[in-house]
Structure formats: structure tokens, C-alpha cells
Amino acid sequence: MLEVRDLHAYYGKSHILQGVDMHVGSGEVVSLLGRNGVGRSTTVKAIMGEVAPRGSVRFKDQEIAGLPSYRIARLGLGYVPENRDIFPSLTVRQNLQMGIKDPRRPGKWKLDDMLSMFPNLASRADTAAGVLSGGEKQMLTICRTLMGDPDLVMIDEPTEGLAPLIVQQVGDLIADIASRGLAILLVEQKLSIALRISHRLYVMGHGRMVFEGTPADLKANAAVRKEWLEV
Secondary structure, three states: OEEEEEEEEEEOOEEEEEEEEEEEOOOOEEEEEOOOOOOHHHHHHHHHOOOOEEEEEEEOOEEOOOOOHHHHHHOOEEEEOOOOOOOOOOEHHHHHHHOOOOOOOOOOOOHHHHHHHOHHHHHOOOOEHHHOOHHHHHHHHHHHHHOOOOOEEEEEOOOOOOOHHHHHHHHHHHHHHHHOOOEEEEEOOOHHHHHHHOOEEEEEEOOEEEEEEOHHHHHHOHHHHHHHOOO
16 A cells, blocks of 8 residues: 655755665554654655655555645545644544545544544543643544545654553554554554554664564564664
């Protein structure tokens, strides 16, 4: 479904992505792991068109490298950024409705689905989103993206800065989404979540992939964990 080949990206003169190769299949959950600053968030931003990419990015057999972000989104690629952007003055319900791309075409995900998947949102459906906790805002941004009916969703650092209990809830939500057959590319630092829900994992170091394999492969590879993941 998503095929990335020899992807490069720059911030000014800094060469951040240095030939990234990766792929995500239909219905597959793939996690992108690595320490801060190695290029994980830049990878998803380059795929989404928020950072100028050099190389090939194919989504559903169509080359999307260089397309504007709104066109990429309309092709069915969802993106949950790490900064948890919401519309604070709108209610939770209105935020979710903002995610709908075409009201005339019913999607796989309904408003009732979103509220049932996360009861905290249901109880605050008519509350201004700006008063939500950090975890609730993260849930809201994920659910709003799903309202756009994506075929693949990229989720960037969903558990960053959250309390352990909320981290567990976010992990459960992503696992629930995955169980419904949606392809997911997850950028995550917490190895436990990635190992629990992923079919495959990539580990990134210095702007390129240094490991690809299953959760079992990564558990068995102490050298990769020590060199590229552990602090």
C-alpha cells in the first residue's frame, strides 16, 4: 500500500533522511522506532508532503512525492501529528465532524464509533476541546483522522508526555483500530506498545533504516536494541 524508496529530506543544509527504504502493506501495522533526532518524524512528514521529499513515495500504486498534503490526504493517507492539533473552541463532537472529507459519502468510521471506542470523549462530546487533558486530546486527534476514512494512518509519537495509564489507553485504542483492518504506520519510542501491536518494525539510526523485522526478531536481537534503542 505504501512504498518508500531512497527517500531523502533536508532542513536547510542538514541532510536528515539519507536514503530511507520502507513499506507498509494493506492491513499491516508497522512501527518506526529509534532515538530522538534520528529522523522518524521527518520520515512521516516527508511522506505526507509537509517536508520536501527527494526520492520515491508510492501510495496505492500512485507516486505522491511532491504532491501537496491536502491531495495526499484525499487519496486516503491519514496523518496524526505529534503536536495534537485540535480546534480548542469547538466541542469534541464538532472536532470529530471536522475530520469528515465528504459528507455525501459515508465512510467506514462513524461518530458513534469514535465515542464508543473512547468513553471519555463520549462523556465530553459537547465540551470545548480546549479543556481536555493531554491524553484526551491525543485520542481526539486520532479519532478525528479516522473520520476522514483513511486507508492507512500514520501516527506520530501518540504516547509522548502521557501518564502511564493513559499510555495504556492509547495503546489499546491503536490496537483496536488495527484489529479492524486499517493499515497503520506508528512512530513510537515505547518499545512495549510497538512490540504488542506491530506486525513488523523498523529501527532508524542516523537518517536511515538499520533494522527491519518482526517483534520476535527484535526481541532476539540484543545488539540492535542496545546500539539503537536503549539509553
